[in-house]
Amino acid sequence: MRPDAPHAAQQAAFHAALWQGDPPEGLAAPTQAERMMRFSVYRNTVRNGLIRALAERFPVTQALVGVPFFRAMARAFIAIAPPRDPVLLRWGAALPGFLDRFPPVAHLPWLGDVARLERARGRAFHAADAAPVSPDALRVPDPGALRLVLHPSVALIASRYPAPGIWQAHQPGGTCRMPGTGPEQALIGRQPDLAVIVVAVDAGTHAVLSALAAGAPLGRAAAHANPTAALTLLLRHGLIIGTTTGETA
């Protein structure tokens, strides 16, 4: 590249060199070795900045594979799914799917679901604010026709593996109980006090919650299992923000 190349071309060359090869041409330095050392500061700050941002969002995923492995894995992830805008708090949606298919972690088949849970927690943390309804909102003449509007933070995880238990075992102050070995499900949401909760639920409750979250009326959701546990959970954590009785969701 010529030193007088227009800015756009110069930036493209700089950007390309951040990821591989020699430093871009046109950098002032007494020797090529020093040019490389100076340019490497940018390589390192870009790479480390993105890896740190990912690790902050997926701390248990990192703990499960260890920092050196996580860094190498993050580099592979960044190469195919870098952030697309400056709002890093949204970045990482593609990580769970990436881990599901990343051959070096094929022996940790639950890792993608742990990352899914961490991603759901991150989304819940930043979700829009909405005030919960009072329990009286459910006392209607025909509760079976009632549809619930759940808090925007609500997410449901169903893992073929004990991913929620594995995540729970990595929480400070968590019990040292060994995680189970079979499928596990969890409800994620944010309480009115802004705390993000992860609650283990059984398969029936998960099915009811999923149906309610998809807009099914209570009567139809109750076809999956007794809805009492699901409704109790939602009310206790302030996760119902509205109700409707119309036929269309």
Added chain:
Amino acid sequence: MPALPPAIGLGFKPAHFQDILAAPGAVGFYEVHAENYMGAGGAPHAMLARLRAEHALSIHGVGLSIGGAGALDRDHLHRLRQLVKRYQPESFSEHLAWSSHGSVWLNDLLPLPYTDETLATVCAHVDCVQEALGMRMLLENPATYVTFDSATWAETDFLAAVVRRTGCGLLLDINNVFVSATNHRFDPRAWLAAIPLHAVGEIHLAGHDTQHLPSGPLLIDSHARPVADPVWALYAEILCQTGPLPTLIEWDNDVPAFAVLLSEGARAQAVLSAAEQGHSNAA
């Protein structure tokens, strides 16, 4: 237009929220990174709303890529406008740097050559930001590790030209001046003598790390340690000329206890108070 008070400010860290509530009036203002408050709701906005209700606020962007060759990201500018509308900060600042390429966001502040072409681009971008936000912005001088053969402007002249053409102010990062001066072997005092000090609306102080090249030291702008002594010396000299200015202690990585930030702030306050004294004596 409201302005930051000529006092000490700290970068807001959520881990310090309870300490801050327990120490009202400990500092003159808080500064937040705009991009950390671009979620829809939850704890970040609840904390920022509380902080804003009781303190002057500086919103500091790291995402606009003002030195980028391409057009500004309209979506990001819109998000900034919403944030500024919601929190009405006393100050908005951004960097003389680029941070995205194509559709990839790099999460870093990258250097640009100072040329007629980049001057026109930066001025157009600053105009665009000031128009979108409806306020004057401050542009921060960068810490750099490389310079470009193609540069035809001195950094100081470049900054002065941006100020002249756009009416923006400067966020003078004295650590960045010292880091760049050391890295590129120039005199930081000559640099400081060449910028339009009247345009400085805020000062940043931060710590740096030290590496070594065959040709001499290479300082890294790490924001992970106390402010270095030569930076304190430059700060005191500048304040003698300008009088008190809003001064932020920046400490973004390996963030220490709130008390440690307060003690850095107290050191800056002593310099500020001396500058105030000097100015009132001179007046």
